[in-house]
Amino acid sequence: DAKTTQPPSMDCAEGRAANLPCNHSTISGNEYVYWYRQIHSQGPQYIIHGLKNNETNEMASLIITEDRKSSTLILPHATLRDTAVYYCIVESYNFNKFYFGSGTKLNVKP
Amino acid sequence: GAVVSQHPSRVICKSGTSVKIECRSLDFQATTMFWYRQFPKQSLMLMATSNEGSKATYEQGVEKDKFLINHASLTLSTLTVTSAHPEDSSFYICSASRTESYEQYFGPGTRLTVT
Numbered sequence: 584d585a586k587t588t589q590p591p592s593m594d595c596a597e598g599r600a601a602n603l604p605c606n607h608s609t610i611s612g613n614e615y616v617y618w619y620r621q622i623h624s625q626g627p628q629y630i631i632h633g634l635k636n637n638e639t640n641e642m643a644s645l646i647i648t649e650d651r652k653s654s655t656l657i658l659p660h661a662t663l664r665d666t667a668v669y670y671c672i673v674e675s676y677n678f679n680k681f682y683f684g685s686g687t688k689l690n691v692k693p
Numbered sequence: 694g695a696v697v698s699q700h701p702s703r704v705i706c707k708s709g710t711s712v713k714i715e716c717r718s719l720d721f722q723a724t725t726m727f728w729y730r731q732f733p734k735q736s737l738m739l740m741a742t743s744n745e746g747s748k749a750t751y752e753q754g755v756e757k758d759k760f761l762i763n764h765a766s767l768t769l770s771t772l773t774v775t776s777a778h779p780e781d782s783s784f785y786i787c788s789a790s791r792t793e794s795y796e797q798y799f800g801p802g803t804r805l806t807v808t
Contacts, residue, residue: 585736617796626697626786626799627737670736679725679790681797683737 605671716787
């Protein structure tokens with residue numbers, strides 16, 4: 584079962600930062616937080632992942648709270664092409680399985 | 694790098710027939726492959742996990758005799774939907790991971806329609 588909860592949808596203006604929250608209050612000490620996104624009718628695309636430190640790559644930044652019970656994905660300058668469903672996943676150390684929650688539908692508007 | 698392909702991308706079959714979906718890791722050796730199913734407007738649901746050369750591990754509620762998984766090599770896994778029925782119509786997605794990374798690389802998905 585998914586160990587994460589996310590808001591079902593969010594709106595963001597084009598060019599502004601999109602901040603997507605995720606709660607994972609039951610995360611274990613050796614479990615990573617992954618973020619993927621899925622554009623309609625495609626396979627999920629990897630965005631970023633982290634364990635306890637904040638992470639940044641060319642796509643996004645990941646902020647993980649000190650107690651690791653929640654995290655925020657930040658898209659610094661959202662574009663229309665960032666419209667997608669964003670999934671926050673806590674990777675199970677048991678065979679590295681991904682259990683997807685319902686995700687957040689991000690609508691980037693012009 | 695880390696590209697996963699699926700074939701076919703779309704398939705339509707008649708009720709009662711079987712259909713095979715292939716998942717290939719194109720530029721890396723996949724120690725583990727995963728199969729997911731996604732119904733319209735729903736999230737991905739993990740169906741099974743397969744390791745090369747061993748039997749797949751199915752999630753609770755997934756019929757192993759209906760969804761046959763073969764992971765014959767480090768670059769190929771197949772999912773066969775046997776005796777397909779209209780309720781099996783769905784988007785099937787595979788992913789692959791490699792030893793040095795827990796990241797999963799997803800294929801583009803296969804749209805199955807059973808008439």
